[in-house]
């Protein structure tokens with residue numbers, strides 16, 4: 001009895017110190033957890049995880065010969081950590097990186113995300129920050145942008161961008177333009193296949209072109225021309241396409257690969273390529289932003305301004321508009337093209353679901369070539385469910401990360417300030433305690449009236465959550481839904497070379513050749 005009272009007292013004391021340490025509102029979640037659970041809060045040191053060794057910490061685990069954990073596949077790492085250590089684990093000794101805590105319990109995800117504070121901190125790309133804040137500070141003059149800024153600067157940037165990028169009405173204005181890009185892309189498909197109706201090995205590049213052309217419509221207010229036939233090698237669209245390809249490779253090398261940290265000391269080969277490529281991106285974006293500024297001067301009152309013109313209206317500093325355009329190009333290409341690939345793969349593996357989708361599309365789009373409107377999209381319930389289900393099973397961003405800015409209690413462990421909490425929602429979305437038959441592609445589970453499935457919050461978050469959620473998620477969905485509708489309305493898709501292999505780089509990407517077979521309907 002005395003021992004129990006002691007525990008309760010300790011519990012109350014730790015709760016009081018927690019409440020004293022921060023704003024009481026922010027610990028509401030933790031407080032409820034503590035009241036219900038009489039277990040004393042355990043110290044950070046007790047969280048299980050791979051043991052660091054003197055001098056090298058846990059960094060040796062990335063060296064050849066010591067790779068017990070498969071860091072090339074974040075889903076696999078998640079599974080390995082969960083099976084070895086349980087629902088919470090820590091990965092320390094990674095300096096100069098901060099300690100990481102991996103969580104797999106939706107209650108912890110909720111506590112963390114409800115306590116992320118006014119300026120949620122997500123670890124950002126060091127090479128991009130260095131480029132904007134040091135290498136080219138002549139141009140950026142301290143403007144970092146939503147991708148890399150933190151604190152008040154980040155909040156200020158989102159304050160300008162949210163009312164434009166996150167507003168359904170503005171996003172819906174883009175449907176005809178996004179539809180035109182999707183139409184141009186779909187018309188190219190029959191010309192890409194070989195005599196067996198198979199896509200080429202590098203179909204991935206074609207999808208990148210589509211994603212670049214689509215997001216440029218929003219970010220740069222222009223059609224770049226990436227889908228034009230016979231592009232000259234030194235034409236702007238071809239150079240943009242090549243640059244996207246180069247950036248994806250070199251940024252991975254600078255952030256996670258062989259040159260990570262080295263570039264801070266001397267200009268490594270990837271760093272030099274990175275500067276050359278991103279300077280080109282900067283020049284192109286600057287040019288189109290200046291053109292939009294000119295256009296907006298001659299806009300009449302009855303003409304709707306574009307998203308870029310609205311951004312410039314809210315904040316006439318063109319540097320901010322250029323930075324936002326760059327962020328959209330950096331964050332909106334491979335994410336969208338890989339997500340579309342994944343839906344096509346899931347539909348190829350599940351021909352019965354593809355047929356249900358085809359029937360829905362035939363009903364809503366009796367004329368294959370007629371433009372898709374917002375009203376038609378709203379009717380495409382099964383299509384939307386297919387996209388959601390595919391993103392549950394294979395999200396391109398396997399988890400959400402937040403750095404603690406105050407002490408917090410997760411799974412009854414005290415987490416100190418400055419720890420990167422990685423919420424592995426991708427792995428959680430495949431747990432049978434959260435979904436019935438989680439390994440099965442069942443779009444119907446997303447219907448509200450589905451009797452078998454009651455969707456739990458904080459499990460599946462492919463676009464993140466809260467005030468730092470993906471700023472482009474509405475545009476990403478619009479692009480994917482319109483293009484998928486056209487692709488499945490006109491062709492039956494098959495993939496004969498599965499299972500697809502994946503690799504986690506900056507995003508979790510399909511890496512086997514995308515040799516889809518298409519059959520004209």
Ligand code: HEM
Pocket residue numbers: 122146147158215327328329331332333335336339396397400401461462463464465466467468469470471472473475476477
């Ligand atoms: C299917 C495609 C996409 C996926 C799965 C995706 C996913 C994500 C995720 C998970 C985050 C982090 C959210 C968080 O920390 O809570 C994010 C951030 C972001 N995304 Fe996306 N994204 C996609 C497409 C796009 C597009 C098309 C754009 C451009 C318009 C975009 C722009 C951004 C930006 C700028 C951020 C940083 C936001 C901030 O830190 O405030 N994304 N995205």
